[in-house]
Amino acid sequence: MRLSDLPKGASAVVERVEDAHPDDPIAQRLRDLGFVEGERVRLVARGPIGADPLLIQIGSTRFALRRAEAARVSVRAQEEVA
Amino acid sequence: MSANTLRIALVGNPNCGKTALFNQLTGGRQKVANYAGVTVERKEGRFTAPSGRVLQILDLPGTYSFDAASPDEQITRDVLEGNYPGEAAPDLIVCVADATNLRLHLRFVLEVKRLGRPVVMALNMMDTARRRGIQIDVPELQRRLGLPVVETIAVKRGGARALIERVDGEVPEAAPAQADDAASRAGLHAQVRELLDATVHMPRATDVLDDALDRWALHPVFGLMILAVVMFLVFQAVYSFGKPMSDLIGDGFDWLGAHLAVWLPEGPLRGLLKDGICTGLGTVLGFLPEILVLFFFILTLEESGYLPRAAFLLDRLMLSVGLTGRSFIPLLSSFACAIPGIMGTRSIQDPRDRLATILVAPLMTCSARLPVYALLIGAFIPMHRVFGIFNLQGLVLFALYVAGICGAMLVGWVIKHIRRDRSEHALLMELPSYRMPQPRDVAIGLYERGAIFLKRLTGVILALTVLMWFISTFPSPPAGAAGPAINYSIAGYLGRGLQYVFAPLGFNWQISLSLIPAFAARETAVAALATVYAVGGDAQTAGLAHALTANFSLASALSLLVWFAFAPQCMSTLAVIRRETNSWRNVAISFSYMFVVAYAASLITYQVTRLFL
Numbered sequence: 001m002r003l004s005d006l007p008k009g010a011s012a013v014v015e016r017v018e019d020a021h022p023d024d025p026i027a028q029r030l031r032d033l034g035f036v037e038g039e040r041v042r043l044v045a046r047g048p049i050g051a052d053p054l055l056i057q058i059g060s061t062r063f064a065l066r067r068a069e070a071a072r073v074s075v076r077a078q079e080e081v082a
Numbered sequence: 083m084s085a086n087t088l089r090i091a092l093v094g095n096p097n098c099g100k101t102a103l104f105n106q107l108t109g110g111r112q113k114v115a116n117y118a119g120v121t122v123e124r125k126e127g128r129f130t131a132p133s134g135r136v137l138q139i140l141d142l143p144g145t146y147s148f149d150a151a152s153p154d155e156q157i158t159r160d161v162l163e164g165n166y167p168g169e170a171a172p173d174l175i176v177c178v179a180d181a182t183n184l185r186l187h188l189r190f191v192l193e194v195k196r197l198g199r200p201v202v203m204a205l206n207m208m209d210t211a212r213r214r215g216i217q218i219d220v221p222e223l224q225r226r227l228g229l230p231v232v233e234t235i236a237v238k239r240g241g242a243r244a245l246i247e248r249v250d251g252e253v254p255e256a257a258p259a260q261a262d263d264a265a266s267r268a269g270l271h272a273q274v275r276e277l278l279d280a281t282v283h284m285p286r287a288t289d290v291l292d293d294a295l296d297r298w299a300l301h302p303v304f305g306l307m308i309l310a311v312v313m314f315l316v317f318q319a320v321y322s323f324g325k326p327m328s329d330l331i332g333d334g335f336d337w338l339g340a341h342l343a344v345w346l347p348e349g350p351l352r353g354l355l356k357d358g359i360c361t362g363l364g365t366v367l368g369f370l371p372e373i374l375v376l377f378f379f380i381l382t383l384e385e386s387g388y389l390p391r392a393a394f395l396l397d398r399l400m401l402s403v404g405l406t407g408r409s410f411i412p413l414l415s416s417f418a419c420a421i422p423g424i425m426g427t428r429s430i431q432d433p434r435d436r437l438a439t440i441l442v443a444p445l446m447t448c449s450a451r452l453p454v455y456a457l458l459i460g461a462f463i464p465m466h467r468v469f470g471i472f473n474l475q476g477l478v479l480f481a482l483y484v485a486g487i488c489g490a491m492l493v494g495w496v497i498k499h500i501r502r503d504r505s506e507h508a509l510l511m512e513l514p515s516y517r518m519p520q521p522r523d524v525a526i527g528l529y530e531r532g533a534i535f536l537k538r539l540t541g542v543i544l545a546l547t548v549l550m551w552f553i554s555t556f557p558s559p560p561a562g563a564a565g566p567a568i569n570y571s572i573a574g575y576l577g578r579g580l581q582y583v584f585a586p587l588g589f590n591w592q593i594s595l596s597l598i599p600a601f602a603a604r605e606t607a608v609a610a611l612a613t614v615y616a617v618g619g620d621a622q623t624a625g626l627a628h629a630l631t632a633n634f635s636l637a638s639a640l641s642l643l644v645w646f647a648f649a650p651q652c653m654s655t656l657a658v659i660r661r662e663t664n665s666w667r668n669v670a671i672s673f674s675y676m677f678v679v680a681y682a683a684s685l686i687t688y689q690v691t692r693l694f695l
Binding site: 025030033036038044046047048049052053055057058064065066 | 182393398
């Protein structure tokens with residue numbers, strides 16, 4: 001499952017970031033920002049037009065990602081835990 | 083470098099409070115705001131520590147990692163590694179981290195540590211961390227990191243005392259430098275996780291207040307409504323609060339001018355002081371309150387953390403016109419002045435997005451245009467109430483701002499379709515926590531803007547005003563000449579020459595003439611018109627607004643307003659475009675497209691309005 005497919009308010013765990021093309025700077029930046037295996041993410045909000053961009057919470061940080069950026073992150077869905 | 087000077091570099095993730103800390107340490111007045119990318123250039127300050135040692139502090143732009151993706155991150159990396167031309171590597175690095183956001187910020191601390199240079203970590207925003215119940219075992223964190231860690235509260239007086247004591251003491255030993263490759267990079271996150279598990283207890287990942295506010299501020303419907311209301315209120319406030327104060331100042335100068343006229347003997351000196359200085363400069367000075375009201379709102383919004391939310395809401399819209407959500411903040415700064423706006427575009431990583439933002443930034447109505455708008459609207463638009471609550475003058479002002487924005491969208495759209503490169507653009511933008519704007523920071527910001535305005539007024543605007551007075555007074559008309567004396571002056575000839583170009587837009591020769599000094603500084607158009615009409619004898623008694631209504635039509639006034647909405651920006655803006663893009667070609671493109679757009683829009687406005695009125 002892709003991060004961009006996550007429903008609003010849902011949580012998931014990052015599996016990996018895939019390069020969209022060889023030597024993908026956006027994928028590298030995502031990894032630097034902490035999108036690495038095992039991190040919990042949550043989709044907090046979606047933009048008003050075309051549900052784009054997405055607001056992703058990772059740790060205590062909220063990042064705005066466009067759909068194409070979020071599609072690079074593969075996640076596995078997780079039940080909401082307290 | 084003297085042995086008694088210690089060079090310190092402040093680094094950290096964007097929006098961790100480096101600049102606030104820098105101001106605490108040095109007593110400096112750098113601009114502080116609540117979004118990533120405020121510091122786009124290196125800034126330096128110095129102070130004497132209690133030990134008598136001089137500490138020289140460099141404030142560097144925020145950086146997420148050393149895999150630098152934007153120009154300002156590149157500067158940080160070069161300085162720290164001693165590769166920046168003319169800059170020796172610092173003796174000590176102070177790495178600032180937000181205590182409420184350690185998962186992200188610790189990673190960069192580890193990256194800095196690997197450079198193999200002496201590092202002190204400043205754990206900033208400790209007050210917010212405590213309020214949110216975040217517990218950090220600082221001694222343990224210090225032991226595991228192998229670096230000194232000190233707590234700071236950059237926004238509070240005395241909040242950096244511990245840091246000053248620490249950097250004034252022994253320089254800590256550097257950790258061994260480590261290679262920077264993909265494999266060791268990947269390991270950093272694992273180290274961060276380990277550190278967090280061992281030293282930090284967080285009851286809740288986010289601030290309750292942030293979540294509650296964001297539910298409304300980022301709501302697909304209410305969020306956009308809130309944004310529209312906020313923007314609209316700002317422009318109404320400029321009129322409702324600023325205008326009465328402006329009128330007071332204007333009246334004060336009229337009074338002064340009238341009294342000077344009584345005291346001084348008839349002659350050129352009286353003319354210069356009364357028509358040139360009092361009428362010309364006084365008219366421009368009168369707009370200071372409006373500019374301050376506008377800046378008050380921009381500074382408050384910047385500090386609050388709301389602006390990146392607005393960028394989030396508008397990203398898709400801006401993308402469709404060839405810009406990015408990130409363009410929103412530089413473009414909003416351009417409402418104050420295009421120069422800081424254009425410099426602020428450095429936080430846009432994508433070079434194409436950055437150039438597009440630079441090209442449209444001058445279309446945002448800068449505060450220097452406000453005096454021109456305020457004068458013409460005050461003179462030509464009646465003070466009606468619309469729907470009982472809005473006033474018509476405020477609505478017209480709002481419409482002019484909207485015209486600039488729509489123009490920018492159109493230009494962005496055209497640029498998008500002209501350029502051939504269609505590869506992907508990234509957004510990747512952090513949304514900070516909300517923060518109560520600090521009255522002290524807002525006050526400092528207002529003071530600075532006021533000072534800049536007064537400096538321009540007493541510098542370039544004064545010089546141009548005196549020049550305008552001179553060319554409208556001399557040479558004197560020959561004996562027995564018919565018509566007003568000003569028709570025989572240099573200004574009269576120059577203005578009539580220019581009128582050939584601008585007559586189709588409905589500009590008389592006085593307006594055409596005032597466009598020349600306006601190119602140096604927009605506000606001078608007002609001073610120039612005031613001076614020309616005062617010398618011509620029209621503004622003697624009834625003020626400039628009256629002189630204008632007596633001398634040209636509503637169609638001309640609207641055409642002039644539209645001209646100022648789109649006309650080529652001032653010289654300083656062109657100079658900044660040259661500096662930021664390192665290309666005269668971009669300057670030429672910028673100037674010529676704006677001239678064409680402004681000419682066409684004014685021509686249409688004038689010719690169409692004339693048909694109906």
